[in-house]
Amino acid sequence: MTNKLSALTDEELISEFQTTNNVEAYELLVKRYKDPLMNFVFRFVGDKDVSSDIVQDTMIRFYLNKDSYKSFAKFSTWIYTIASNLAKNELKRRKRKNLFSLSSGEDEQQIDIKDRAATPDVMADSGIKNQIIQNALTKVKPVYREVVILRDIQDLSYEEIAEITGLSIGTVKSRINRGRTQLQKLLKNIYYE
Amino acid sequence: MPMNNNYYNEEDKNFNVLINTLKSLPQVSAPSDFEMNLQRKLNNLRHAEKHKDKESFFFFRKSFVPAAALALSVAVVFFMLFDFRTTEENPFMANPELKAEYSSNVNTTSIKNLLIDPINITSNDVVIKKKTSSPQPVVRPKKDVPQETFTGLAGTESQPNIREFLNSNRGQNVDRSMRAKPQSGGALYNDNSQIVSFDGFNLVNEDNDQTLYQLKARMDSLKKMMRRSR
Numbered sequence: 001m002t003n004k005l006s007a008l009t010d011e012e013l014i015s016e017f018q019t020t021n022n023v024e025a026y027e028l029l030v031k032r033y034k035d036p037l038m039n040f041v042f043r044f045v046g047d048k049d050v051s052s053d054i055v056q057d058t059m060i061r062f063y064l065n066k067d068s069y070k071s072f073a074k075f076s077t078w079i080y081t082i083a084s085n086l087a088k089n090e091l092k093r094r095k096r097k098n099l100f101s102l103s104s105g106e107d108e109q110q111i112d113i114k115d116r117a118a119t120p121d122v123m124a125d126s127g128i129k130n131q132i133i134q135n136a137l138t139k140v141k142p143v144y145r146e147v148v149i150l151r152d153i154q155d156l157s158y159e160e161i162a163e164i165t166g167l168s169i170g171t172v173k174s175r176i177n178r179g180r181t182q183l184q185k186l187l188k189n190i191y192y193e
Numbered sequence: 194m195p196m197n198n199n200y201y202n203e204e205d206k207n208f209n210v211l212i213n214t215l216k217s218l219p220q221v222s223a224p225s226d227f228e229m230n231l232q233r234k235l236n237n238l239r240h241a242e243k244h245k246d247k248e249s250f251f252f253f254r255k256s257f258v259p260a261a262a263l264a265l266s267v268a269v270v271f272f273m274l275f276d277f278r279t280t281e282e283n284p285f286m287a288n289p290e291l292k293a294e295y296s297s298n299v300n301t302t303s304i305k306n307l308l309i310d311p312i313n314i315t316s317n318d319v320v321i322k323k324k325t326s327s328p329q330p331v332v333r334p335k336k337d338v339p340q341e342t343f344t345g346l347a348g349t350e351s352q353p354n355i356r357e358f359l360n361s362n363r364g365q366n367v368d369r370s371m372r373a374k375p376q377s378g379g380a381l382y383n384d385n386s387q388i389v390s391f392d393g394f395n396l397v398n399e400d401n402d403q404t405l406y407q408l409k410a411r412m413d414s415l416k417k418m419m420r421r422s423r
Contacts, residue, residue: 030231034223042221052224056231063235130218152215180208187214 010075018066026066029075030059036154037083043149044087046138054090058083077163080156084146084164091142136186144179151176 005013005028017025037058042051061082069078137145150156150164161176162169205212 027228030228034227035220038223038227039221043218048221048224051221052227052230055223056227056234059231060234060238064238133214133218148215152212153218155216180211183215184208184211187211 011071014066014069014075015071018069026063029062029079033076033079034059037079040080040149040154041083041087043134043137043153044084044142044145045090046134050090051087054086055083057086061086073163074160076156077160080150080154080160080164081166088142088146133187136183139186140179140182144175144182147172147175148179148183152180 005016005022005025008016008025010029010032013025013029016022017029034055037055038051041054042048045051045054058079062079069075137149140148147161147165150161151158156164158169158172161167162172165172167175
């Protein structure tokens with residue numbers, strides 16, 4: 001049964017789950033999307049534990065609201081939209097928390113110190129390099145960060161990004177360009193190595 | 194699965210280095226216990242839903258909440274706009290109306306006009322005096338007016354003058370002479386020779402229309418008698 005289901009596309013699996021409430025179809029979709037979503041949410045939020053919780057929430061919402069998925073849409077864009085909205089909510093929650101937190105300024109300062117230490121000789125370590133890129137990503141405005149991650153890290157098409165974000169393709173392209181420009185400025189030390 | 198859309202436009206070429214850097218980032222995978230935690234959360238959810246269903250079986254459904262709230266608010270507004278409290282006074286709780294007030298409420302416009310200026314009394318008018326002093330009832334017979342008192346004018350040749358007659362008899366009402374005859378029985382009179390009635394509790398001046406008409410009729414009969422006697 002599982003082998004038979006694994007041959008199905010995402011849309012066929014969700015249809016199976018919707019009509020027969022087959023939990024195996026749901027589990028298969030979770031297996032397919034847990035890692036891509038985890039990668040996307042982590043790059044967007046910058047925290048593994050929080051990202052894991054967000055992806056789990058995404059899967060729970062998918063389970064509870066399976067009937068809200070319409071067959072004319074792609075399943076990938078639908079589930080990315082859920083994850084993206086939850087990640088944005090997390091960022092908003094953090095922003096509110098930092099607004100009323102006395103220690104929020106200190107955290108920002110720590111990140112800045114790390115960036116200043118990103119000299120070329122230190123960047124030899126790829127782990128640190130990845131960390132710097134991630135730090136730079138988190139400094140890009142969320143509206144630009146989201147589309148840059150979806151485009152350059154998740155390899156989604158402009159049409160898919162437009163569907164996920166609910167924006168026009170032109171706006172998506174514009175935001176991607178602005179995001180890349182911001183990121184390029186933040187990572188200039190790496191480029192001129 | 195995410196599709197590999199590796200087509201780039203002209204603008205993408207300007208960011209080749211950056212794009213390659215981003216693509217070189219390691220893929221972050223979900224933790225190993227991801228599915229187990231998810232399963233646990235889902236089981237908790239199902240368990241909570243079962244309890245929720247049981248609760249909703251005993252109580253009204255959530256979908257009825259707006260309707261119930263609307264009905265309640267309509268009822269509140271209805272009772273606020275329309276006051277159902279009765280404005281009528283409970284007759285058993287009200288103070289009894291004073292008899293004097295009751296008698297003053299009688300519509301006796303013509304009589305009041307007569308009482309304004311007692312000097313302008315014509316032959317057909319009836320004079321009524323009101324006194325607020327406590328009446329002292331006197332029992333006198335119904336056939337109260339002795340004709341001899343009035344027919345005393347019969348011997349004269351002059352035209353009978355009622356005003357003079359009344360003026361001459363004012364203060365020495367013939368009724369007083371009858372007060373000494375309680376045995377005659379009949380109507381009750383006060384000091385001013387006004388008929389009073391006894392309703393079982395109070396003595397009431399009967400200055401109603403009926404009494405006045407009776408007095409007027411009596412005066413007319415006296416006038417006729419005086420003419421005849423002439």
